[in-house]
Amino acid sequence: MGSDLDFREFNKNRTYIADILNLKDGVEVELAGWVYDTRALGKIRFLMLRDITGAVQVTAVKGKAGDDSFDLMDRVSRESVVYVKGKVKDSNQAPGGKEVVPDEMKLISKADDLPIDVSEYSKTELPKRLDYRFLDLHRRPVQAIFKIESTILQAFREFMVSNGAMEAQFPSIIGSSSEGGTELFEAKYFEKKAFLSQSCQLYKQMLACSMEKVFAVFTVWRAEKHNTVRHLNEARQFDYEQAFADEFVVMDVLSRCVQFIIKKVMKENAKELEIIGVKLRVPKTKYMTFADVKNLVESKGAHCGEDDLSTEAEKKLGELFPDTIVFVHDWPIKGKPFYIMPKGDGLSGGFDAIYQGMEITSGGQRVHIPEILEKQLKERGLDPADFKSYIDSFRYGAPPHAGWGMGLERLTMLILGLQNIREVVLFPRDKDRLTP
Ligand code: AMO
Numbered sequence: 551m552g553s554d555l556d557f558r559e560f561n562k563n564r565t566y567i568a569d570i571l572n573l574k575d576g577v578e579v580e581l582a583g584w585v586y587d588t589r590a591l592g593k594i595r596f597l598m599l600r601d602i603t604g605a606v607q608v609t610a611v612k613g614k615a616g617d618d619s620f621d622l623m624d625r626v627s628r629e630s631v632v633y634v635k636g637k638v639k640d641s642n643q644a645p646g647g648k649e650v651v652p653d654e655m656k657l658i659s660k661a662d663d664l665p666i667d668v669s670e671y672s673k674t675e676l677p678k679r680l681d682y683r684f685l686d687l688h689r690r691p692v693q694a695i696f697k698i699e700s701t702i703l704q705a706f707r708e709f710m711v712s713n714g715a716m717e718a719q720f721p722s723i724i725g726s727s728s729e730g731g732t733e734l735f736e737a738k739y740f741e742k743k744a745f746l747s748q749s750c751q752l753y754k755q756m757l758a759c760s761m762e763k764v765f766a767v768f769t770v771w772r773a774e775k776h777n778t779v780r781h782l783n784e785a786r787q788f789d790y791e792q793a794f795a796d797e798f799v800v801m802d803v804l805s806r807c808v809q810f811i812i813k814k815v816m817k818e819n820a821k822e823l824e825i826i827g828v829k830l831r832v833p834k835t836k837y838m839t840f841a842d843v844k845n846l847v848e849s850k851g852a853h854c855g856e857d858d859l860s861t862e863a864e865k866k867l868g869e870l871f872p873d874t875i876v877f878v879h880d881w882p883i884k885g886k887p888f889y890i891m892p893k894g895d896g897l898s899g900g901f902d903a904i905y906q907g908m909e910i911t912s913g914g915q916r917v918h919i920p921e922i923l924e925k926q927l928k929e930r931g932l933d934p935a936d937f938k939s940y941i942d943s944f945r946y947g948a949p950p951h952a953g954w955g956m957g958l959e960r961l962t963m964l965i966l967g968l969q970n971i972r973e974v975v976l977f978p979r980d981k982d983r984l985t986p
Contacts, residue, residue: 555633555656568603570648573638579650581606581634582658584688585626595623599634599650602693607641607649608634619655629668629688631659676970683977683986694822695974698815699962703767705814706788709807715763715790720750722769726936728752729887733772735783746771749955750789751889752940755916758791759948765790767958777981779970780908782959784979790913791953797899797915800952801877804903804911805835808875808956812965828966831873833905839880840897843867857885859902859909868907876904881914888926891915899952906964913954918944 565579573579583601590596593612598605610619619634626632636652666674666682668689679686686692707717723744727734728751735746750768757764766789774781790807792800809832816823816830823830838846843863844854852866859867859878867876879901883892886900891914893899899915917923920941924934934941962974972978977986 555658560633566603567599567601567606570604570606570638570650571646573648575638575640577638579634579636579638581608581636581650583632585628585630585632585661587628588623588626590624595620597623597626597632599632600688600690604646606646607644608636608652608655609639609641609644609649610652610655617653617655619652622655622657626657627661627663629661629664629685630657631661632656633658676972680972680978680983681986687976691825694819694825695962695966695968696976697822698819698826698966699958699974701815701818702811702958702962702965705811706765706767706807708814709810710765710790713763713803713807715765715792716761718754718757718761718764718766720747720753720766720768722747724748727932730930730932733774735771735773748772749787751887751955752937754789754791754953755889755951756940756943758793758951758953759918759943762793763791775981779972780960780963782971782975782978782980786958788956788958788961789953790955791951793949793951795915795952796950797879797901797913797952800913800954801837801879801901801903804913804954804956805875805877808833808905808910808961811961815965826966830965834871834874835877836871836874837877837879840878840882841880843876843878846870857882859904864904864909865907867904872906874905875910878902878904886914888923888930888932889916891917892922892926901954903954903956905961906967908960908964910960910964911954911956913952915950915952918948918950920944 560580563580565581567581581599583599586598586600586605588597595610597608599608610623612620633656634650634652635654636650639649639651641649666679666685668685670690672689723739724747725744729748734748737744737746747770749770750766754764768787768789770787771784812830812832847854847863847866850866852862853860854863880897881900882896883898886898890898890900901914902909903911923941927934927937959971959974963971
């Protein structure tokens with residue numbers, strides 16, 4: 551209901567606005583989209599019509615017989631949805647050198663007064679934009695972000711398949727912690743206590759012990775109480791796990807993966823990168839031990855941290871090595887979860903990858919020896935009994951293995967140089983936000 555347009559016919563005849571650039575003067579087009587803006591000039595009305603591919607000026611003159619486009623353009627509200635049938639016309643004044651002269655225009659869906667500024671450089675603050683995210687998504691720069699994020703997702707899958715890995719699905723309801731005891735969202739599971747998955751860590755390890763190379767795009771939930779510009783309570787991770795590997799093997803996979811993703815974005819999203827105003831570079835890679843990083847950042851006057859890098863130290867690495875994935879390995883075992891292999895001397899096979907001053911990935915060589923696993927669980931105050939099937943999985947022929955998890959949103963925000971992680975989540979979940 552709401553319009554008498556035959557959408558089956560329309561979809562056969564539709565022209566997307568970006569394709570108008572290639573059409574000759576006088577060609578008939580049928581368009582549909584949103585009213586970005588209207589302007590009146592004497593007996594002429596201009597309407598900027600936008601669809602998902604671009605925008606075009608529609609120009610109507612008063613008094614054209616059999617066509618009420620002029621009157622509709624006089625009263626139609628911004629972001630209303632309209633159908634236009636008309637002819638392409640070359641025009642020096644129109645943006646892009648083409649305009650459309652309507653023969654017929656229909657209002658498909660009327661927009662009420664807009665609660666946020668939907669112009670290209672919106673003055674509305676992020677929290678309010680997120681309250682009206684569905685409308686914020688009408689904006690070109692916002693659409694550009696999510697088109698790029700979609701490319702990043704596709705590129706990850708493409709890289710992983712060419713790397714010989716199998717995509718896997720894992721449970722999102724778990725019976726015990728996978729990343730340590732804190733930060734868990736509790737759920738009721740019949741008469742049992744359950745949790746929303748913190749990661750697919752234990753499952754991807756168990757799978758790699760038979761299928762060798764596995765990957766997943768996996769949603770994780772973390773009950774972190776602090777609201778920061780780089781944490782979400784619901785985030786998406788790119789997970790990878792490989793058998794017969796140590797941390798150096800999978801760090802190399804990660805560097806090639808990120809480079810592949812960025813090259814693909816540069817190739818496929820040139821238009822979107824221009825809209826956001828981002829110039830991308832394929833990152834270099836650098837390998838440093840935790841001890842060397844500590845010496846370096848402290849020599850530059852920044853606080854480092856003993857078992858984990860401080861935010862300040864990550865920022866410092868970003869300043870010192872821009873456009874570089876810095877792999878920080880030989881990480882102190884105290885700062886890593888129970889499933890990371892100890893190396894002796896208080897060190898481990900764990901690593902973090904820092905890019906543009908922020909952690910994008912952690913990973914490492916895993917423990918595939920049940921006795922070490924039990925010991926590390928106990929040291930962290932966890933009960934091995936809660937991890938019985940996971941520990942048992944390493945008793946029947948488990949190869950050494952390694953892997954990593956990379957935050958989709960962290961990667962996207964850093965590639966695009968955005969300051970708040972919520973910018974790259976369609977419908978973010980943080981401590982204060984459960985809708986829309
Ligand atoms: P970790 O907890 O370090 O490791 O997470 C891996 C990566 O996921 C992203 N990330 C987040 N992004 C936004 N908000 C959050 N709350 C959040 N938490 C994590 C980050 C981070 O580097 N199982 C291990 C990975 C592994 O060893 O394979 C894990 O989850 O980019």
